[in-house]
Amino acid sequence: MNVLDRHFILGYGSLMNGQSRAKTGETGRVWPVKLHGFERHWSVMSVEYGMSSVAVVLAPEKACNGVLVEVPHDQFPLFDERERGYQRTMIKAEQLTPYHHDALPEGTYWVYHTHEVTQPDHDCPIALSYLDVILSGCLEHGDAFAQDFLTLTKGWSSPLLNDRKAPRYPRVQPELSTERLNILLAPVTTLSIKELSVTYES
Numbered sequence: 080m081n082v083l084d085r086h087f088i089l090g091y092g093s094l095m096n097g098q099s100r101a102k103t104g105e106t107g108r109v110w111p112v113k114l115h116g117f118e119r120h121w122s123v124m125s126v127e128y129g130m131s132s133v134a135v136v137l138a139p140e141k142a143c144n145g146v147l148v149e150v151p152h153d154q155f156p157l158f159d160e161r162e163r164g165y166q167r168t169m170i171k172a173e174q175l176t177p178y179h180h181d182a183l184p185e186g187t188y189w190v191y192h193t194h195e196v197t198q199p200d201h202d203c204p205i206a207l208s209y210l211d212v213i214l215s216g217c218l219e220h221g222d223a224f225a226q227d228f229l230t231l232t233k234g235w236s237s238p239l240l241n242d243r244k245a246p247r248y249p250r251v252q253p254e255l256s257t258e259r260l261n262i263l264l265a266p267v268t269t270l271s272i273k274e275l276s277v278t279y280e281s
Contacts, residue, residue: 084186085184085185085187086150086152087148087150087184087187087188087189088148088188088190088191089112089147091114091119091135091143091146091190093212093216093250095146095217095219096213099212099250099252102250104150105151105154106149106154107149107151108184109148109149111144111147112183113176114135114170114175114190115174116138117141118141118142119133119134119135119233120133120134120135120136120196120234121196121232121235122134122193122197122199123197123199123200126202129206130203130205130206130247131205134165135190135191135193136192143232144178147175162191164193165191166191166192166193166194168189168190175188199237200237200238204238205240206240206248207240208242208243208246209251211251211260212250213228214260214263215260229267235267236269238269239268241270243277251279253279253280254279257278
């Protein structure tokens with residue numbers, strides 16, 4: 080296969096979660112990386128679900144972490160639909176630093192980004208059901224990777240809703256164990272550990 084026929088999406092939110100990716104389409108191997116030249120924020124991307132999402136915007140001196148995911152080109156329409164409201168654009172290999180010593184694959188790299196940030200509000204808060212999926216995906220690559228997600232994301236002072244009993248996120252994973260997630264989240268959220276400890280309805 081010609082290397083230009085290989086395509087990769089840089090996932091920096093729920094696409095970091097393997098189970099969540101599988102709900103959209105087929106994907107291949109994953110490489111944890113840092114993406115340079117973009118900054119990740121909480122932003123209102125759609126009011127449809129009454130929650131905010133993470134989005135990246137161009138920021139020359141900034142970086143965020145994510146995963147480079149191989150995606151067959153015929154699956155791209157499925158991921159474009161999932162990421163409605165974002166713009167898909169090419170990124171360069173030199174914008175990526177791998178977390179491990181693995182060489183990154185050759186091919187065409189893409190990221191979904193936005194041009195401006197709309198701060199979350201009480202109508203579209205940060206929803207814990209969505210954040211749980213992201214953090215669980217981060218933990219697939221270790222605690223340090225999860226900690227980098229928290230550190231390299233802006234907007235934690237925004238309203239946060241514990242919606243675990245009535246999830247707003249359509250790709251919720253109610254089987255997740257939240258105890259470890261609560262400990263990670265406690266320093267950055269506006270909720271207390273007690274408020275965070277409300278778990279999913281069985």
